[in-house]
Amino acid sequence: MVHSLAVSWEGDHLRALDQTRLPFEENYLVLKSVDDYIRAISEMQVRGAPLIGIVAAYGVAQAALNGADADFSRFEGDVRQAIERLRASRPTAVNLFWVLARMEGVLRANPDRSPSELAQLLLAEAQAIHREQMEADSRIGELGASLIPEGSELITICNTGELATGGKGTAFSIIRQAHLQRELKQVWVPETRPRLQGRLTAWELTRERIPFRVIADTMVGWLFSQHRIAAAVVGADRIAANGDVANKIGTYQLAVLCARHGVSFIVAAPESTFDPDCPAGVDIPVEERDAEEVLRLGDVPVLPEGYPVWNPAFDVTPAELVSYYVSEAGIKHGVRAPREQKEEQ
Incomplete structure (x- = not known):
């Protein structure tokens, strides 16, 4: 069983x-x-x-x-x-x-x-x-933890723990293993509107006794300007053959901020998430969900019914913004990996 x-x-x-x-x-x-x-x-x-x-x-x-x-x-x-x-x-x-x-x-x-x-x-x-x-x-946790310096502040998005995988998680497994090995200072958790999956990550971090703080999605840019973030560690729903990454909405803007501030952007996913039959991110179908998810927070209306809403559940991060891909097969250096590491690869 x-x-x-x-x-x-x-x-x-x-x-x-x-x-x-x-x-x-x-x-x-x-x-x-x-x-x-x-x-x-x-x-x-x-x-x-x-x-x-x-x-x-x-x-x-x-x-x-x-x-x-x-x-x-x-x-x-x-x-x-x-x-x-x-x-x-x-x-x-x-x-x-x-x-x-x-x-x-x-x-x-x-x-x-x-x-x-x-x-x-x-x-x-x-x-x-x-x-x-x-x-x-x-295996993803063991490999990816090697990319995280001691006492780091990390940021993630959505939820990538056991609730998302049925195991120890993908990006969450890296966070967990890094904390066990070298004690993280803090994990920053964007709430991830509109479905608020960040609260699932907060729940899992609480169970693992890993220090964290939840922030609104709109606070991420200011966070980067005020704190020394070592890395963003995210999951993926599909990785195209050219390295483009489809993940929860908000991932693309997080990757852009990482590039602007010189922060590593780490994508963690099992080999089954890599899709060699999908040439590039433009070929990935992006699910659009019901407007009600934006018009309401649970049972509480936040906008009048009938207001126009666009609600894509995912976005696509170009490969040029990725520092590392971590799967059970190993660590692959992305376009934004430090030059000396790419030369060693």
Whole structure:
């Protein structure tokens, strides 16, 4: 069995922490149907590129287990329909598509298996994907921590911890490991409007006893002028072949500020986030979400209904602004890495 704080398989269903209720309430969802999985992903009850992929994998396994008593034709049709519906749940994070292609591969490779046997194989594959992500997270943390000086002040954005990956996190894993090794002075946490994922990071930092302060997104530029920030450490939802990075909205402006102030900009992501079939950032589909996310803060209206709103969930940071890419495979120096380090590469 594979268990994590964010999600765990409970024999015949997935138990998932409802992230829309944090940090005030820890409430767990019980996902038993494909509709449950799609709702959890699309409504961001589970979120973060790696975790979306993991949950989708379990969703395929759930569809297979629920239909294991059907004849093969109906079983295969139901599972393939589940894959297509899950594929449409969120468009930007490449992990989702990579995972679903891997689950489809299990179907293709086992045409002579019975529905019940295939259901067990698909569940085993989903658990393997989850386990591999946990291992990748640990490696990312170990490698990336070497880039962080002792006593640093860092800044991140959105949420990249266990809540986003089902393991130790990507950028958060680096922050955690750096603090264990050389004690960070402070982590600055932008609130990350409109969905306020920064509060999830604050919740995880509190659990890890890492010092932090939350700031409004509009304060980031002034922060750079008033504090000696050692690095920005961020995650990614998709990294194009040319190194452009799609991540939570606000990442691009953070990268620009890092370039202006000579601060390292570190992108942490598993190898599954690198998309060799996507030539450049311009080719990455950017999800646009409902205006209600901007018009309201939870149940509280902040603008009158009907006001025009633009609500892209992601932006794309050009490769020229990236100092380092950290994955479980190693550290790759970006365009903004110090010259002597690039020469050593």
